[in-house]
Amino acid sequence: MRQKPNALKIFEALDGRITFTEDQQEKYENFKKGYQSEIWADKRFEKYGWLIIKSLTFHLDGEYACQIDTIIITGDYIFLYEIKWYSKKATDRGKTIQYYSGDEDNPNGPEFKHPREQLKEATEKFKRLMWQLGIKKTLRTYVMFTHPDFVLYNMEEWSLDLVFHSEVESHIEELASTTLRPDDESYHIYNLLMAENLDTSETMPSVPKYNYASTRKVVKCPECNGVIEEVPKNRRKLKCPCCGKLVLINDIAKKALEDYEVLFKETPTPTQLYNWCGGIFNRMRLYKLFYSNKQKE
Numbered sequence: 001m002r003q004k005p006n007a008l009k010i011f012e013a014l015d016g017r018i019t020f021t022e023d024q025q026e027k028y029e030n031f032k033k034g035y036q037s038e039i040w041a042d043k044r045f046e047k048y049g050w051l052i053i054k055s056l057t058f059h060l061d062g063e064y065a066c067q068i069d070t071i072i073i074t075g076d077y078i079f080l081y082e083i084k085w086y087s088k089k090a091t092d093r094g095k096t097i098q099y100y101s102g103d104e105d106n107p108n109g110p111e112f113k114h115p116r117e118q119l120k121e122a123t124e125k126f127k128r129l130m131w132q133l134g135i136k137k138t139l140r141t142y143v144m145f146t147h148p149d150f151v152l153y154n155m156e157e158w159s160l161d162l163v164f165h166s167e168v169e170s171h172i173e174e175l176a177s178t179t180l181r182p183d184d185e186s187y188h189i190y191n192l193l194m195a196e197n198l199d200t201s202e203t204m205p206s207v208p209k210y211n212y213a214s215t216r217k218v219v220k221c222p223e224c225n226g227v228i229e230e231v232p233k234n235r236r237k238l239k240c241p242c243c244g245k246l247v248l249i250n251d252i253a254k255k256a257l258e259d260y261e262v263l264f265k266e267t268p269t270p271t272q273l274y275n276w277c278g279g280i281f282n283r284m285r286l287y288k289l290f291y292s293n294k295q296k297e
């Protein structure tokens with residue numbers, strides 16, 4: 001399973017409990033899209049029984065270096081993938097990508113660093129990590145665009161390092177037919193790299209600052225993460241007002257507990273959990289659900 005980045009977990013737990021700034025909202029959307037895109041790619045790669053590292057965040061000399069979305073280790077290569085969920089028309093400007101504004105007379109929209117450039121920087125850092133760990137393998141790197149609606153105009157020369165949605169299946173099939181199965185050394189490399197994995201995304205400056213007092217005391221839907229204002233007292237299920245799905249009340253309480261743990265890195269006492277849920281649950285119900293078993297142990 002691919003782990004959600006810590007920063008995304010915090011954003012999700014804060015969603016509906018604090019008001020995000022525009023920048024924070026944008027960052028949150030990017031995290032969600034990135035994660036969705038990586039899961040999409042995982043499903044394609046998994047068919048072949050490869051050794052896959054689903055997100056590696058590593059540090060060099062104690063400093064955050066970078067995060068690589070997907071790493072595949074075969075008998076003869078290490079593949080690095082930068083995975084993108086871009087969904088609009090865009091044009092390739094060499095070192096940048098520019099989105100179409102939607103206006104034919106004024107087509108130039110926002111411009112940002114080309115993912116190829118991001119991947120180049122990440123690859124340089126990854127090579128340093130390999131050197132430090134004594135890993136010797138040939139590297140191959142690709143940017144994968146996973147959204148079917150993404151179009152990139154004006155590409156420079158043969159951009160064979162860019163894999164588009166329609167090419168993903170054939171790209172992966174080619175990989176399967178031209179690379180060697182993982183061997184003992186591949187597993188050794190996998191273990192070396194995994195030991196370096198340290199997710200510190202929650203310390204990024206774009207992640208909102210918060211404390212207990214600054215958060216709204218509400219409960220949320222385990223399916224869609226929407227705020228639920230009312231919980232019927234004597235029922236087991238309710239229809240979520242945001243997504244319309246039938247959800248178990250116990251699952252709503254469980255989500256409140258998990259969100260508390262994500263945000264404050266500790267398990268709440270029964271009273272803390274009761275207050276955290278805005279008093280929406282019966283105290284006994286919460287107690288029975290989470291604490292009565294622990295007492296018996």
Ligand SMILES: [Zn+2]
Nearest residue numbers: 221224240243
């Ligand atoms: Zn919902």
